Amino acid sequence: MKSVESLDLSNNNLSGTIPSSLSDLSSISYLNLSNNNLSGKIPTGRQLQTLDYPSIYEGNPRLCGAPLPKKCEEGSMVPSIRDNHVAANEGDSIDDKVLFYGVIICGFATGFWGFIGFLVINKRWRQAYFEFAEERIIRRLFGG
CATH class of the missing domain: 1.20.5 (Single alpha-helices involved in coiled-coils or other helix-helix interfaces)
Structure with a gap:
């Protein structure tokens, strides 16, 4: 998967944080994660730093960090996996x-x-x- 050049995961109702392993994709030139329910800090990495268009993350109001104008507060914006699981199953x-x-x-x-x-x-x-x-x-x- 390290040779992936294009990845479009928009409009998939994804939730949780963006995995830091996404920053290891060294050949990626197009990424679209817009209109999901992602939260937390956008991972930093070699190739992801070249994808500095905020539009690839739009529609995810709980995301923060570069290239978005919303800065992350340390520790409070990154929910744990357990928190996501509890929140997803809270009503049921x-x-x-x-x-x-x-x-x-x-x-x-x-x-x-x-x-x-x-x-x-x-x-x-x-x-x-x-x-x-x-x-x-x-x-x-x-x-x-």
Whole structure:
């Protein structure tokens, strides 16, 4: 990938920071990252410094650093990967947990009452099950 000359990732709804490995692309002559949801400091590097057109980053209001006029504040503008993950999933976490536990409870109730309910309704199976269980317990207790 180091020989990539042109890269257009505009209008892709990308989020997070621009990877610093992008600055290692030594052959890149065209780059367009506009109209995404990128944030943080624009990486500095050999070839990226020659791409000094602010238009390649427009539509990303949370980006800062050269060639943009918006300067970065140290430490406050670069969110961590964990922060991006939490922000992306913030609205879904409660709904996902409720759904997860709801499915577990429904599965347990179905299995439990499927077994117990069947034994309550069917007298012959109930007697057979308890005789089998009783026989196993007696064998274990008395070693028979």
